[in-house]
Amino acid sequence: MSDLVRLEVEDGIGTVRLDRPPMNALNAEIQHGLVAACREAAERSDVAAVVVYGGEKVFAAGADIKEMETMSYTDMVDHSGLLQDFTRALARLPKPTVAAVTGYALGGGCEVALACDWRVAAEDARLGQPEILLGIIPGAGGTQRLARLVGPARAKDLVLSGRFVDAREALAIGLVDRVVPAAEVYTASRELVSRYVGGPSYAVRAAKEAIDRGLEVDLETGLEIERQLFAGLFATRDRATGMRHFVEKGKGPAPFE
Numbered sequence: 001m002s003d004l005v006r007l008e009v010e011d012g013i014g015t016v017r018l019d020r021p022p023m024n025a026l027n028a029e030i031q032h033g034l035v036a037a038c039r040e041a042a043e044r045s046d047v048a049a050v051v052v053y054g055g056e057k058v059f060a061a062g063a064d065i066k067e068m069e070t071m072s073y074t075d076m077v078d079h080s081g082l083l084q085d086f087t088r089a090l091a092r093l094p095k096p097t098v099a100a101v102t103g104y105a106l107g108g109g110c111e112v113a114l115a116c117d118w119r120v121a122a123e124d125a126r127l128g129q130p131e132i133l134l135g136i137i138p139g140a141g142g143t144q145r146l147a148r149l150v151g152p153a154r155a156k157d158l159v160l161s162g163r164f165v166d167a168r169e170a171l172a173i174g175l176v177d178r179v180v181p182a183a184e185v186y187t188a189s190r191e192l193v194s195r196y197v198g199g200p201s202y203a204v205r206a207a208k209e210a211i212d213r214g215l216e217v218d219l220e221t222g223l224e225i226e227r228q229l230f231a232g233l234f235a236t237r238d239r240a241t242g243m244r245h246f247v248e249k250g251k252g253p254a255p256f257e
């Protein structure tokens, strides 16, 4: 794994820590590092949920413009799979994920946040897709995930203008889910996913997959995806534990492993 991205595990929660001061600009190394960190978080049984965090000052100010400036069309054709890989790796992580957004989340940085299940933002956070101002468009899923999250009109407003939104507006349009004082962003993000530690991990994974895959297809296909995942859970220990606990009138939450 790259030094620019670390997976730190504590109390069942994995923190994918972006660490490339001053702005966590997403160069190729950090993009590869993100893919590796997501893979490790997916595989490790001591990680039930993931927080993506860029530190106290900034989430990520986007792709590394200095690295991109000299790239040609063919470089981009070769590279553009990677651009979408790191956000795809995050979006497909079969565990709950939250972006803890401090400072700027711009361009590829905003796209990293969009690939998480939820976003917690600092009161002074600023989010946006300013690629248009560089003569390009979002290329790590921004045109697709932003439109799905906030609707096409709002996505076009942000993507076509490149303007930044503050935390209050981001909350109002559904781009972020919670706004907290800057010093509390990381703790609040951990709190948001801590309920999944020691929970029914297979059912959580199936629920996330059913919702995400269902959004990509028509209703009938989505219902079929749900049906298959639902049936599949009858082969899991989670299902046996959860139902037995109810039938035997167990106290408190079921003792999932």
Ligand code: CO8
Residues within 6 Å of the ligand: 022, 023, 025, 026, 031, 061, 062, 063, 064, 065, 066, 067, 083, 104, 106, 107, 108, 109, 130, 131, 134, 137, 138, 139, 140
């Ligand atoms: N890439 C490279 N360097 C950057 C980036 C960046 N995205 N953002 C900031 N920096 C550098 C600055 O050049 C500066 O470096 P130096 O000290 O050597 O001059 C340093 O970070 C500090 O930045 P500023 O002096 O500009 O700090 P300010 O506080 O004045 O401004 C901003 C902060 C508003 C964040 C400003 O730096 C800015 O606008 N940055 C660019 C934001 C942007 O346009 N992001 C989109 C990039 S394109 C993109 O993400 C494409 C996505 C599609 C592919 C996804 C692949 C990852």
